[in-house]
Amino acid sequence: MLNKLRIKFVAIVMACVxxxxxxxxxxxxxxxHQRSMNDVQEALSSSLDLAAEDAIRQGNATDxxxxxxxxxxxxxxxxxxxxxxxGEAPEGxxxxxxxxxxxxxxxxxxxxxDRDNRSLVPVGVYVLDEQGSxxxxxxxxxxxxxxxxxxxxxxxIASVGDGSGELSNVxxxxxxxxxxxxxxxxxxxxxxxxxxxxxALTLAIAAIVVLAVFFVIALFLSxxxxxxxxxxxxxxxxxxxDASHELKTPLTVILANTSILLKHPDDTIASQSQWxxxxxxxxxxxxxxxxxMLELAHVESRANVVHEPLDFSDMVAGQTLQFESVAFERGCxxxxxxxxxxxxxxxxxxxxxxxxxxxxxxxxxxxxxxxVRVALSSAGxxxxxxxxxxxxxxxxxxxxxxxxxxxxxxxARTSGAGGFGLGLAIAREIAREHDGDITxxxxxxxxxxxxxxxxx
Numbered sequence: 001m002l003n004k005l006r007i008k009f010v011a012i013v014m015a016c017v018x019x020x021x022x023x024x025x026x027x028x029x030x031x032x033h034q035r036s037m038n039d040v041q042e043a044l045s046s047s048l049d050l051a052a053e054d055a056i057r058q059g060n061a062t063d064x065x066x067x068x069x070x071x072x073x074x075x076x077x078x079x080x081x082x083x084x085x086x087g088e089a090p091e092g093x094x095x096x097x098x099x100x101x102x103x104x105x106x107x108x109x110x111x112x113x114d115r116d117n118r119s120l121v122p123v124g125v126y127v128l129d130e131q132g133s134x135x136x137x138x139x140x141x142x143x144x145x146x147x148x149x150x151x152x153x154x155x156x157i158a159s160v161g162d163g164s165g166e167l168s169n170v171x172x173x174x175x176x177x178x179x180x181x182x183x184x185x186x187x188x189x190x191x192x193x194x195x196x197x198x199x200a201l202t203l204a205i206a207a208i209v210v211l212a213v214f215f216v217i218a219l220f221l222s223x224x225x226x227x228x229x230x231x232x233x234x235x236x237x238x239x240x241x242d243a244s245h246e247l248k249t250p251l252t253v254i255l256a257n258t259s260i261l262l263k264h265p266d267d268t269i270a271s272q273s274q275w276x277x278x279x280x281x282x283x284x285x286x287x288x289x290x291x292x293m294l295e296l297a298h299v300e301s302r303a304n305v306v307h308e309p310l311d312f313s314d315m316v317a318g319q320t321l322q323f324e325s326v327a328f329e330r331g332c333x334x335x336x337x338x339x340x341x342x343x344x345x346x347x348x349x350x351x352x353x354x355x356x357x358x359x360x361x362x363x364x365x366x367x368x369x370x371x372v373r374v375a376l377s378s379a380g381x382x383x384x385x386x387x388x389x390x391x392x393x394x395x396x397x398x399x400x401x402x403x404x405x406x407x408x409x410x411x412a413r414t415s416g417a418g419g420f421g422l423g424l425a426i427a428r429e430i431a432r433e434h435d436g437d438i439t440x441x442x443x444x445x446x447x448x449x450x451x452x453x454x455x456x
Contacts (some may be wrong), residue, residue: 002230006222013218014211021210025203033196040193041164043121044175044186051125051140051186052179121192128176128183132158137184145172145187157185166190235405242406246289246420250282257282292422296405299350299429306347307434309456312383313342316376319355326363332389333371342378343456346434354430357423358387358438358449365447367391383455388448394440402440403428424449 122143126134134154136144145153149170156167157176162183164175171190176183257275264272320336327334344351362372370390377384394402401407406421428438436453 002226002233005229006226009222009225010215010218013221014215017214018207018211021207025200025207028203029196029200032199033193036193036195040121040173040188041175043123044164044173044188047123047125047140047186048175048177048184051137051184052177052182054139055182055184056180121188124187126185126187128154128157128185134185143187143189153187239405242421243289243293246406247286250286250289253282254279254286289420289422292420292426295353296422296426296429299426299433307345308348310344310346310348310351311342312344312351312385312453313338313340313376315348315352316355316374316385319352319359320374322356323359323363326360327372330363330366331369332363332366335371335373337373337375337377339377342376342383344383344434344453345456346453350430351434354427354438354451355385357427358385358451361423362387362389362447362449365389365391370446378455381455383451383453385451385453386448387451388446390446393444394442394447399440399442403438 123141124143124145125137125140126145127137128134132154134145134150134157153167153170153172153174157174160176162176162178164173166173168190173188173190173193174185176185178184257279260275261272269276317336317338320334320338324334359372359374366372366389372389373387375384375386375388377386398407403424404421405425424438431438431451431453434453436451439450439452441448441450
């Protein structure tokens with residue numbers, strides 16, 4: 001069951017991480033694509049603005065001079081990209097502009113502190129004439145389309161209206177605008193808006209690496225996170241096994257006694273009283289065990305806890321008074337040292353149960369003629385109740401399990417003492433529900449249980 005729970009934990013963690021990575025990385029890719037498209041559209045729009053303004057200013061927009069649409073040597077944008085027919089950047093490409101571009105002073109400014117902050121995108125600006133041909137506007141062109149591609153593009157552009165779009169067959173983005181009867185078209189290579197694809201691939205590889213790392217981390221975290229569950233599960237199984245073992249003996253005795261009685265149906269109750277008394281004794285023992293288990297469950301659930309101001313000194317004094325007769329019968333000395341005026345905030349009934357359990361436990365295991373001491377004091381904001389007895393020492397192995405449910409050692413603590421091994425577990429849970437705790441120390445001088453509680 002725990003393995004299935006661990007697998008579910010890892011699966012949930014990995015699913016959450018995958019969803020987060022998918023959302024974040026998709027957002028990054030979409031943002032990058034949108035930014036690239038905005039840059040390209042801004043570059044196209046700016047180039048058209050400059051070309052149209054210049055044409056209006058010169059009053060001769062239709063006579064714009066260029067490098068000639070028939071010059072294949074100056075073609076390098078569209079189709080396969082920045083390559084000429086031979087596979088190399090043709091003469092006239094960026095980095096080696098033709099002579100009529102050397103005096104170019106249009107477009108965005110590069111260099112200097114007051115340069116344009118937007119990305120620079122190579123743009124080809126053309127005029128669409130009445131015959132449906134495209135002529136380059138050289139003053140505002142930083143990239144060019146080859147002859148064969150330009151012919152195909154001209155046919156498509158002539159049939160569309162003003163606006164922007166994409167010519168996917170030749171990998172071009174365009175923006176068309178008509179100014180005073182003249183159609184201007186700006187082109188840019190679509191690869192400038194496709195940078196998100198390489199980014200997406202990089203992010204996908206990064207996501208795989210991150211998922212692998214988180215998978216390893218999730219495996220370790222699952223063991224750490226489920227450790228309390230595993231401990232509780234083991235404790236629960238041990239509790240059920242111990243309770244079954246404790247109930248097995250009285251049930252066996254009761255069934256055996258009942259079987260004997262059934263074999264003698266004509267006998268009187270008086271003649272079979274020993275079996276009836278034995279059944280009653282075992283039933284009472286079983287009832288006591290069930291009551292203690294219910295009380296432990298009730299305390300652990302923190303149900304119906306009412307914390308009220310309580311004179312802890314007066315309560316402890318009352319409990320010691322009740323056990324003085326028990327100490328007298330055991331033939332041991334009973335000493336007490338209780339400081340006055342110590343108040344705590346808690347449930348009086350449960351604190352009485354805790355105190356009586358510890359005193360009873362000390363009297364149960366004190367050596368013959370030994371001493372039981374009850375001392376209550378305060379130190380700062382803490383009340384300290386120490387209950388000790390002289391007697392056999394608890395071994396370190398047993399000491400670490402002394403508060404475990406149903407734990408009893410046969411060496412020196414339970415011989416003839418009875419009990420179910422639940423009293424100390426109940427007492428510790430009561431202390432903890434009052435924000436305190438119980439510790440146990442044992443040496444040659446005896447054993448001491450110390451309760452610490454916050455004072456009011």
